[in-house]
Amino acid sequence: MRKMTIFTLFAFLFLLLLSACSSSEAxxxxxxxxxxxxxxxxxxxxxxxxxxxxxxxxxxxxxxxxxxxxxxxxxxxxxxxxxxxxxxxxxxxxxxxxxxxxxxxxxxxxDGTFLVAKDPDSNFSWENVVGSNFLGQRIGGMPQMVGEYVLKQHGIDPHADLELTQNIDFANIPGAFASGDYEYVQLFEPTASVLEQAGQGHIVASFGEESGTxxxxxxxxxxxxxxxxxxxxxxxxxxxxxxxxxxxxxxxxxxxxxxxxxxxxxxxxxxxxxxxxxxxxxxxxxxxxxxxxxxxxxxxxxxxxxxxxxxxxxxxxxxxxxxxxxxxx
Missing domain, CATH: 3.40.190.10 (Periplasmic binding protein-like II)
Incomplete structure (x- = not known):
């Protein structure tokens, strides 16, 4: 009888352990x-x-x-x-x-992108991008839509007032800007700061601050x-x-x-x-x-x-x- 009681106790503890393991499974x-x-x-x-x-x-x-x-x-x-x-x-x-x-x-x-200029511009204003060679983001994505929205808010037509390029893959945009003749580019962090540290660009404005919540x-x-x-x-x-x-x-x-x-x-x-x-x-x-x-x-x-x-x-x-x-x- 005592052996049966001990066996029953062990069986109960085993089942309890299994239940605990099952309940804690992620x-x-x-x-x-x-x-x-x-x-x-x-x-x-x-x-x-x-x-x-x-x-x-x-x-x-x-x-x-x-x-x-x-x-x-x-x-x-x-x-x-x-x-x-x-x-x-x-x-x-x-x-x-x-x-x-x-x-x-x-x-x-x-928005999480920043406007990066090829040359330093301590007195930047949005009108400075008019007539520039501008490297933008892909069509239909939020960065591109916010970028165009902000430009329009400043009275700039992105398709008429500047040379806008939008056919470069997201991953290749920083390299294209650094090696190309683009004057401005729209970039996320930390890429924008990396370019700035390397002397290949300068953050002059924030699209996030301009476009609101x-x-x-x-x-x-x-x-x-x-x-x-x-x-x-x-x-x-x-x-x-x-x-x-x-x-x-x-x-x-x-x-x-x-x-x-x-x-x-x-x-x-x-x-x-x-x-x-x-x-x-x-x-x-x-x-x-x-x-x-x-x-x-x-x-x-x-x-x-x-x-x-x-x-x-x-x-x-x-x-x-x-x-x-x-x-x-």
């Missing part, structure tokens, strides 16, 4: 980012600081290099969640997709994934919110140290100064909520560029339920 998330960018610092903070792990999530990050390939990965099931410009969700919606890509957590809230980069998932995995989306959003708070509360130097593994080819000093520039202009969203005013600003910029395929209602492609729940709790 939920795997395939996350696709549109490019590797210092602009996405809070995402890397969430990974490096263990915020996803705290939520029981195992996040596998892949860089899919471009809006089209990122959305293809998301819509085909190659990714569960995508970090990409929210304009891509509008493009998908306009194609009468049966399973929309829904924006559920915002990461950046301004906009849902520039957002985490999105298919509606079906949100419906089937609400708890997972809540946990993911909570991890991002923790990272956003950490980025807000810590110095650019501390942030740079944490995310340095994702930018091994860039000096820590350049990382810190670039992050400081983004922090100063409020590029990093302080919470994951994408509000309607930002959405309308996005549509206005797209419309101005002639790239708005449909006037998509805010409530159709934005779900703030998860973000609001995370913040309130």
């Amino acid at each position: 939920t795997k998330i395939n996350l696709a980012e549109v490019t590797r960018s210092l602009f996405y610092a809070p995402q890397y903070v969430a990974l490096e600081q263990g915020y996803f792990k705290e939520e029981g999530l195992e996040v596998e990050l892949q860089t899919t290099w471009g809006g089209d390939t990122t959305m293809t990965a998301l819509l085909s099931g190659g990714a569960d969640i995508a970090l990409v410009g929210s304009e891509t969700s509008i493009y998908v919606y306009a194609q009468d997709s049966k399973d929309y890509a829904i924006n559920f957590a915002q990461l950046t809230q301004t 906009v849902p520039y980069t957002v985490f999105m998932a298919k509606q079906s994934f949100l419906d089937d995995n609400p708890e997972t989306i809540t946990k993911f959003t909570r991890a991002i919110y923790k990272a956003q708070q950490w980025v807000t509360e810590n110095s650019a130097e501390e942030i740079a140290k944490v995310i340095e593994p994702y930018f091994e080819d860039t000096d820590l000093e350049i990382l810190a100064s670039s992050i400081e520039r983004y922090k100063n202009q409020g590029s990093f969203a302080t919470d994951p909520i994408l509000d309607e005013a930002e959405w309308n600003n996005l549509k206005g910029i797209m419309d101005e560029a002639g790239e708005l395929p449909a006037d998509v209602p805010y409530e159709d492609l934005v779900n703030t339920t998860f973000a609001e729940d995370v913040i309130s709790n």
Whole structure:
């Protein structure tokens, strides 16, 4: 009888151990980012600081290099969640997709590009670009649309008042500017600062400061994934919110140290100064909520560029339920 009692006890403990292991098993998330960018610092903070792990999530990050390939990965099931410009969700919606890509957590809230001049210009004004040889971003992407929007805000027609080049791949733009006869280029950090440090360019203006608040980069998932995995989306959003708070509360130097593994080819000093520039202009969203005013600003910029395929209602492609729940709790 005593042997049976001991056997029963061991069996119970074994089952309890199995149950504990099963309950602690992490939920795997395939996350696709549109490019590797210092602009996405809070995402890397969430990974490096263990915020996803705290939520029981195992996040596998892949860089899919471009809006089209990122959305293809998301819509085909190659990714569960995508970090990409929210304009891509509008493009998908306009194609009468049966399973929309829904924006559920915002990461950046301004444009992240800077105007870099070939020569120093301490007295820069936007009128200086008139008649120049200008190297822009690809047609249909947010950098290009914001770039044209800002120029128009200053009374400059980007297609009539300057020589605008838009046919160079994103990865090759810095090299083309450095080696070519372009006078101005639109670049993200830390590339802009790297060129400046090398004496190949000089940052003279910020497109982010000029264009206002906009849902520039957002985490999105298919509606079906949100419906089937609400708890997972809540946990993911909570991890991002923790990272956003950490980025807000810590110095650019501390942030740079944490995310340095994702930018091994860039000096820590350049990382810190670039992050400081983004922090100063409020590029990093302080919470994951994408509000309607930002959405309308996005549509206005797209419309101005002639790239708005449909006037998509805010409530159709934005779900703030998860973000609001995370913040309130």
